[in-house]
Amino acid sequence: MELEREWVVGFTDGKGCFSVGIYPHPEMTAGYQVLPEFRIVQHQRDVQVLYALKRFFKCGVVRKNNEDRLEFRIRKFNCLMKLVNFFERHPLKTKKQVDFKKFARIIRLMERKEHLNKNGLVRIVKIVMTMNTSDHERQSRILRKLTECG
Amino acid sequence: MELEREWVVGFTDGKGCFSVGIYPHPEMTAGYQVLPEFRIVQHQRDVQVLYALKRFFKCGVVRKNNEDRLEFRIRKFNCLMKLVNFFERHPLKTKKQVDFKKFARIIRLMERKEHLNKNGLVRIVKIVMTMNTSDHERQSRILRKLTECG
Numbered sequence: 001m002e003l004e005r006e007w008v009v010g011f012t013d014g015k016g017c018f019s020v021g022i023y024p025h026p027e028m029t030a031g032y033q034v035l036p037e038f039r040i041v042q043h044q045r046d047v048q049v050l051y052a053l054k055r056f057f058k059c060g061v062v063r064k065n066n067e068d069r070l071e072f073r074i075r076k077f078n079c080l081m082k083l084v085n086f087f088e089r090h091p092l093k094t095k096k097q098v099d100f101k102k103f104a105r106i107i108r109l110m111e112r113k114e115h116l117n118k119n120g121l122v123r124i125v126k127i128v129m130t131m132n133t134s135d136h137e138r139q140s141r142i143l144r145k146l147t148e149c150g
Numbered sequence: 151m152e153l154e155r156e157w158v159v160g161f162t163d164g165k166g167c168f169s170v171g172i173y174p175h176p177e178m179t180a181g182y183q184v185l186p187e188f189r190i191v192q193h194q195r196d197v198q199v200l201y202a203l204k205r206f207f208k209c210g211v212v213r214k215n216n217e218d219r220l221e222f223r224i225r226k227f228n229c230l231m232k233l234v235n236f237f238e239r240h241p242l243k244t245k246k247q248v249d250f251k252k253f254a255r256i257i258r259l260m261e262r263k264e265h266l267n268k269n270g271l272v273r274i275v276k277i278v279m280t281m282n283t284s285d286h287e288r289q290s291r292i293l294r295k296l297t298e299c300g
Contacts, residue, residue: 001243003243004156004160005152005156005165006155006156006157006160007156007157007159007160007243008160009157009160010156010157010158010159010160010161010162010163010164011160011161011163011164011243012160012164013157013160013164013199014160014161014163014165015164015165042244045245045247046244046245049163049243049244050243052243058163077192093151093153093157093161093199094192094196094199095193095196095201111274146268
């Protein structure tokens with residue numbers, strides 16, 4: 001199965017998810033790991049579309065999501081850079097574009113290693129908090145910890 | 151907002167729904183009305199995409215779906231014929247294509263007025279029962295009524 005570029009944009013407008021997780025990580029300088037991720041979940045009957053996306057981006061993995069659902073997922077940083085370049089050249093049409101732009105901004109910050117210092121991390125967490133896919137309560141707690149005195 | 155053809159295919163693979171309702175209708179010869187429908191539901195923040203689809207197909211309406219959701223919907227028969235022609239020229243990539251083909255078969259049967267006689271209606275209900283979007287129990291009841299003696 002061959003995928004056209006605009007099909008990939010339309011399908012991502014329908015089913016794609018750009019999210020950024022922030023997890024405690026004692027070995028990271030700022031105490032947290034930033035984990036950006038692109039994901040498309042489908043029923044297992046559409047596994048061939050997920051593999052076609054993997055071939056299209058020459059990146060990512062197809063994994064079990066839950067029960068009868070599978071996901072195509074990109075986490076590798078170089079691959080996320082390619083993904084961001086693709087969606088900058090071929091913009092989404094839905095309001096998912098707003099989340100994508102924030103996601104792209106975080107990827108650029110990470111490219112400059114800003115996630116490895118506290119100020120950069122605070123900046124990233126603040127962007128994540130405005131994303132639709134964000135867990136606001138969790139991120140607020142992280143932000144309070146990062147910005148409290150002492 | 152201009153929509154490319156392949157974007158529309160990809161977005162429909164992600165979010166489109168082809169369904170056929172069968173409703174009791176005393177004025178119809180066979181006692182039931184066949185109501186095929188194409189629908190794309192979105193959060194109200196993406197109302198502009200729904201209107202762009204309406205302009206793209208030069209058909210359909212944008213309506214409230216529920217709470218904060220809106221839908222782009224096509225029910226007019228001539229418009230459904232145009233829709234079927236479009237997706238026959240530009241096939242879906244996911245298994246939604248299987249449902250689309252059944253939907254298209256029903257539209258062609260209706261074009262030949264087959265839904266207005268009992269045999270044609272039984273044929274249509276049997277196709278609907280194999281569709282993913284079908285309410286199997288409801289359609290089984292209708293089929294039993296249509297095919298019982300007397």
